[in-house]
Amino acid sequence: MSSYLRSWLPTLSLQRSRPATDEEEESSTTPTNPSFSIQNPDDDNDDTPPAFPAIGSAQRISLAPSTLMPPPSIPAPRHRVPGPPAPSSLSSSSLMPPPSTTRPPTQLSKSKKREKVVLAPGHSPLDWAALKSSGADLRSGVTSLTRIPPSVLRLHNKRDDAWAAFNGKVYNITPYLDFHPGGEELMRVAGRDGTKLFSLTHAWVNVDFMLDACLVGFLVAEPSS
Numbered sequence: 001m002s003s004y005l006r007s008w009l010p011t012l013s014l015q016r017s018r019p020a021t022d023e024e025e026e027s028s029t030t031p032t033n034p035s036f037s038i039q040n041p042d043d044d045n046d047d048t049p050p051a052f053p054a055i056g057s058a059q060r061i062s063l064a065p066s067t068l069m070p071p072p073s074i075p076a077p078r079h080r081v082p083g084p085p086a087p088s089s090l091s092s093s094s095l096m097p098p099p100s101t102t103r104p105p106t107q108l109s110k111s112k113k114r115e116k117v118v119l120a121p122g123h124s125p126l127d128w129a130a131l132k133s134s135g136a137d138l139r140s141g142v143t144s145l146t147r148i149p150p151s152v153l154r155l156h157n158k159r160d161d162a163w164a165a166f167n168g169k170v171y172n173i174t175p176y177l178d179f180h181p182g183g184e185e186l187m188r189v190a191g192r193d194g195t196k197l198f199s200l201t202h203a204w205v206n207v208d209f210m211l212d213a214c215l216v217g218f219l220v221a222e223p224s225s
């Protein structure tokens, strides 16, 4: 048995190949745990962690099983939420099973598919934000906000002079056209109220924030007469 172990522990057999000193001979009579053999025998440091909570401490007494609150009882079957039967009698869960992911995702119909637009270099959303905060005139010369009826709005329907109304506010959309991720689609609302088309396309986009520097006025009803 020992020869078998020696073949697996060459260092041990090497050590034993030289004549053992008296001291070694003495210690070899008492079996030692190899993990402690690297410790200095003079070192009497005790690294055993203390009991936690300390024996006899108030915390330990308060944790005594006899003083703990009993666990809540399992509700009777009639109190359980209706749902599929539990997989086993041991399970007390009344949660619905997770939805199946085996069904393939529904495909968008061709007509609803969005066309990706490649924005020209220097026309990213970050570039737009930088332009807005640069102080450049994005209102095409409008210095004060005015009341704009549909007949006036209609006049601004060209690519180089495009206004559109969203939620009662009229914006000069011309400078934003090249930054719009949806590209030329934006021109569909030039010269008119685009609130409906906008909210049908991407109601989550914050137009007030994105075009605040392009505000030119407020949409009002056509004056009668």
Ligand code: HEM
Pocket: 114, 115, 116, 117, 173, 176, 180, 181, 182, 183, 185, 186, 188, 189, 194, 197, 198, 201, 202, 205, 206, 207, 210, 211
């Ligand atoms: C001036 C008002 C508008 C602003 C500020 C605006 C802004 C944006 C922004 C930020 C996106 C990217 C957001 C996203 O994909 O989730 C986007 C995408 C898009 N927008 Fe607009 N938009 C405006 C008006 C419109 C209008 C009137 C249309 C007309 C249909 C339109 C059509 C699209 C389309 C089709 C996309 C998708 C582009 C893609 O998937 O790459 N947008 N727009």
